[in-house]
Amino acid sequence: DSGVTQTPKHLITATGQRVTLRCSPRSGDLSVYWYQQSLDQGLQFLIQYYNGEERAKGNILERFSAQQFPDLHSELNLSSLELGDSALYFCASSLRGTPNTEAFFGQGTRLTVV
């Protein structure tokens, strides 16, 4: 158990809908990272928050947004969903504000858009 909790584990929704994925980082970690993993692909960095502030942005679509709350949990919002958004979404957390350190990953949320 990495200490990072993601909910829900599975999500099935229709095209055009909006969903929210939730992540609780390890106790004490200030950074939260979101990654997308499509079938048989590597992890694509989406966005990082550090202590409530956006720190870095990757290949995140405009239809996607995220935030980190004062209790440090984070939410990833995906809207106007398309079939191609079906993927595993991982959250990771680390203590520091830069990614050049070990990060701990959650078990992921599997999103299926039908």
Next chain:
Amino acid sequence: GESVGLHLPTLSVQEGDNSIINCAYSNSASDYFIWYKQESGKGPQFIIDIRSNMDKRQGQRVTVLLNKTVKHLSLQIAATQPGDSAVYFCAENIIQGAQKLVFGQGTRLTINP
């Protein structure tokens, strides 16, 4: 055995043999590299990391080698066990304004009994 990591994702080795997983990274200014292991249905798990001021780092049964001249990273696993079966990802920390961890495509390691 060896495998080029980024685009050819499969490596099969005999149990007890040593495994070498290779990775070519893209950015000569990357300052940090990391290997993750991902078992089926699970999130990636940290294996070992190395900073750009080093060329070798050893852990328990694992060694990471960094060759900055040719931008190459490798992960060596000694005495491979069935529990080592997984997909292995290398990642580099790219500094372009903000810092971002960029992952390779992964190599699937299977262990033959």
